[in-house]
Amino acid sequence: MEQRIVQFISALRNSGVRVSLAESEDAFHAIRLMGVQDRDVFQMALRSTLVKDFHAIPVFDELFPLFFGHNQPPVGENVLQNLTPDELEMLAQALEQLAQRWRNLLDRLMEGDQLTDEELAQLAMLTGLQNIDQMRYREWMSRRMEQSIGLSKLDEALEALLELLEAMGMEMEKQQELKAAFQANARALSEQIRQYTGEQIARQISEQPPEAAQNEVYQRPFHALSEKDMEVLRKDVKRLASLLRTRLALRRKRAKNGRLDPKSTIRHNLRHQNVPIVLKFRDRQLKPRLVVICDISTSMRYCSELMLSLLYTLQDQISKTFAFAFIHDMEFVSPYFSGRTVQEAVREILVKNPSGYYNTDLGSSLETYVKGYFDTLDSRTTFIVVGDGRNNYNDPRIDLVEKINRRARQLIWLNPEAPHLWGSGDSDMLKYAQWCDLLLHVRNLSDLTAAIDRLLT
Amino acid sequence: MTQFMFQTPQALREALGKQQYIASDEIATILxxxxxxxxxxxxEGPAGVGKTELAKAIAGATQRELIRLQCYEGLDETKALYEWEYAKQLLYTQLLRDKLQETLSGITTLSEAADRLAQEEDVFFSDRFLLQRPLLxxxxxxxxxxxLIDEIDRSDAEFxxxxxxxxxxxxxSIPELGTLSARHIPLVVLTSNNTRELSEALKRRCLYLFIQYPTLEQELAVVRLKVPELSADLARQAVELVQRLRKMDFRKAPSISETLDWAKALVKLNASMLDENTLQTTLxxxxxxxxxxQRARKLIKQDQPLRDERRINRWPEDR
Known part of the structure; x- marks a missing residue:
């Protein structure tokens, strides 16, 4: 049992749920206390000690039955038991006449037996199940295994069989009964296969070696990131954000000692007969308001995604964020973030705006912004553009940038492109640059983190 | 020694029931x-599902005192833990001035006086002048x-x-007094509305309970218990409507406490059925x-069944 729990915890970890050593120890304490007799209590004990995040609850609930399931998929019934000898004879004849490929399948389903462990192992070998270590392939693998025992041809086979039986003069009712029985057995089999694939994949997940830390990924330029690197970075955004948060919060706290606040000081020292024993200072630190505009065309995608992820993970340090994404036109994307994890939201935005050939056009995007959303900008707001300033020779609309600059507290541009390329080809960066209060070159995630640290101060 | 008298989760659940708190198996077991x-x-859980109420109920069931610390942005140690009562210290120094002079009499050098005074320092930094805040x-x-540490997600990360x-x-740990250990380990309940991620370190130290909106039967039981004056039929109708409203994509879905308020209002208005007029006025x-x-009114007026619109939900729909 303990071995099983350890495997379960390791599968949880490999599925992205963070479980610490202390928590797994708690889980064992809890189970010692509550026992394992009642499955529900057992599940609650494990869940309350291991899972501390409601997003992870579905993962837990999916994995739990695979490790501590009943292990008893429904057993099919014997098709033959309700038949009279005559009907049995008919069935046997009909089967004889059926094509070989259908006969094997129906023979198997007739008794309602489950697949043996060896058969399952063979099937798994055949379909390559041992190479799968992600739960999202479960349905696919189940289907492939069903296919390889011919379960997908059941309808065809049944139809052929019933036709033959009809010809032999079996009663309609009996035929339907037979059909239902075969189908029930088929369902039982596919349930067994599903359970098996789930368990196998879960076991393989639990056996993955933990990922090694890759510090070097932070330093890798955005354009050189692979999808796999991004996975690593996405996981790490949270850690980076908490680092930033502590730094910001401390800075904000220390900065409280601003100017003396006479009114508050007098009020507080009334009880000391107005002898100013406690001095009160004005707390002038306001949390920044942000408007972020992200280029999400293919070249800028990773940079923008990480930027949005970081900002939305840091929401408690920001008074308000309005996020926009653009390729050829501007879209207000803040609503995507309500109620989702940041990663889900970003994924959805990217699904809505698929990659492909797009005419990146910041000029007309800015026009949409100024027309529709200019009220999001005021003198307290920092306006941030994440983009490479490449406009495909469209009108850059410098006048709008100037207008935004005059209205916003500051305008910050984050550009992942190297400075010597600015102004080359279709890049309008140098024209925009004159209206930026701050223009930062962000090559990689470390740069991006540093930039955010700077703009949130 | 501090464990309470309930031997099984079931006993705990019944005791909570006596406090008018209907706990699910999950809540009782995890508690x-x-x-x-x-x-x-x-x-954790959406606002108004009875997180704070749970702490009150458990305090009632175990007949322990409930000490509540409401968190907010800017809460710091002096408000949560302890503070020296400066005014009182000052007052005492004034009143004890004669005594102090007596103590210091016959001393010629400054350093000697400081030494003598240092011996008495403990008087001024003792329990007497310690203003205890909830945690302490x-x-x-x-x-x-x-x-009860309420709405921990509102406090700052450093708190x-x-x-x-x-x-x-x-x-x-109090610098002037050393480390104070608990005489009895308190039963600690933290609540969070998930307005921000809590730190891993904090989560690691806690057990986790997620309270979801109740099912129709559970909510009905709560309404029947807390508002017994409401007729059974009407209560069921009301709860059904609330459950339907919750499925819609509202900015804030109605919580249990709001259901209860509504039920009470229906009693006060002597409503016998949920007709359109009652609905429009009490919604x-x-x-x-x-x-x-406005959206809900429109939908009810058209008397069309509220559609199950795709909901932008902070919380997972079902588990």
């Missing part, structure tokens, strides 16, 4: 576990207590870090945003 393991309990009170209490010592070792008890209200 029981948290007490047996001496671990704080972190309760919970730790030093003579009897076991229930400590969370500061809580760690209290939650894992049940002790508090504002359930929905607090003008937009939501």
């Amino acid at each position: 029981f576990l948290s007490n047996q393991l001496d671990k704080p309990l972190l309760v 009170r919970a730790i030093l209490s003579e009897k076991p207590v229930v400590l 969370e870090a500061f809580l760690l010592e209290v939650l894992s070792d049940f002790q508090i 504002s008890i359930l929905l607090k945003h003008e937009n939501d209200l």
Whole structure:
């Protein structure tokens, strides 16, 4: 049992749920206390000690039955038991006449037996199940295994069989009964296969070696990131954000000692007969308001995604964020973030705006912004553009940038492109640059983190 | 020694029931576990599902005092833990001036006077001048207590870090007095509305309980228990409507407490059925945003079944 729990915890970890050593120890304490007799209590004990995040609850609930399931998929019934000898004879004849490929399948389903462990192992070998270590392939693998025992041809086979039986003069009712029985057995089999694939994949997940830390990924330029690197970075955004948060919060706290606040000081020292024993200072630190505009065309995608992820993970340090994404036109994307994890939201935005050939056009995007959303900008707001300033020779609309600059507290541009390329080809960066209060070159995630640290101060 | 008298989760559940709190098996089991393991309990869930109420109920069921610490942005140690009572210290120095002079009489050098005074320093930094705030009170209490740290997600990240010592070792370090350990380990309940991620370190030290909106039957039971005056039929109708409203994409879905308020209002208005007029006038008890209200009114007026619109939900729909 303990071995099983350890495997379960390791599968949880490999599925992205963070479980610490202390928590797994708690889980064992809890189970010692509550026992394992009642499955529900057992599940609650494990869940309350291991899972501390409601997003992870579905993962837990999916994995739990695979490790501590009943292990008893429904057993099919014997098709033959309700038949009279005559009907049995008919069935046997009909089967004889059926094509070989259908006969094997129906023979198997007739008794309602489950697949043996060896058969399952063979099937798994055949379909390559041992190479799968992600739960999202479960349905696919189940289907492939069903296919390889011919379960997908059941309808065809049944139809052929019933036709033959009809010809032999079996009663309609009996035929339907037979059909239902075969189908029930088929369902039982596919349930067994599903359970098996789930368990196998879960076991393989639990056996993955933990990922090694890759510090070097932070330093890798955005354009050189692979999808796999991004996975690593996405996981790490949270850690980076908490680092930033502590730094910001401390800075904000220390900065409280601003100017003396006479009114508050007098009020507080009334009880000391107005002898100013406690001095009160004005707390002038306001949390920044942000408007972020992200280029999400293919070249800028990773940079923008990480930027949005970081900002939305840091929401408690920001008074308000309005996020926009653009390729050829501007879209207000803040609503995507309500109620989702940041990663889900970003994924959805990217699904809505698929990659492909797009005419990146910041000029007309800015026009949409100024027309529709200019009220999001005021003198307290920092306006941030994440983009490479490449406009495909469209009108850059410098006048709008100037207008935004005059209205916003500051305008910050984050550009992942190297400075010597600015102004080359279709890049309008140098024209925009004159209206930026701050223009930062962000090559990689470390740069991006540093930039955010700077703009949130 | 601080474990309470309930031997099984079922007993705990019944005791909670006597406090007019209907606990699911999950709540009772996890609460029981948290007490047996001496671990704080972190309760999350949408607003108004009875997280705070749970702490009150458990305090009532165990007949312990409930000490509540409401968190907010900017909460710091002096408000949560302790503060020296400067005014009182000052007052005492004034009043004891004669005594002090007596103590210091016959001393010629300054350093000698300082030494003598230092011997008496303990008088001024003693329990007498320590203003106990909720956390310290919970730790030093003579009897076991229930400590409720409400809406921990509203406090700052550094306050969370500061809580760690209290939650894992049940002790508090005060520079002038040393480390104070708990006389009885309090039953700690933390609640969070998930407005921000809590730190891993804090989560690690707690057991986790997620309270979802109740099912129709559960909510009906709560309404029948808390508002017995409402007729059974009407209660069921009302709860069904609330459950339907919850499935819609509102800015704020009605919570249990709002259902209860509404039920009470229906009693006061002597409503015998949920006709359109009653609904139109009382709906504002359930929905607090003008937009939501208008949409709900429109839908009810058209008397069409509320559609299950795709909902942008902070919480997972079902588990």
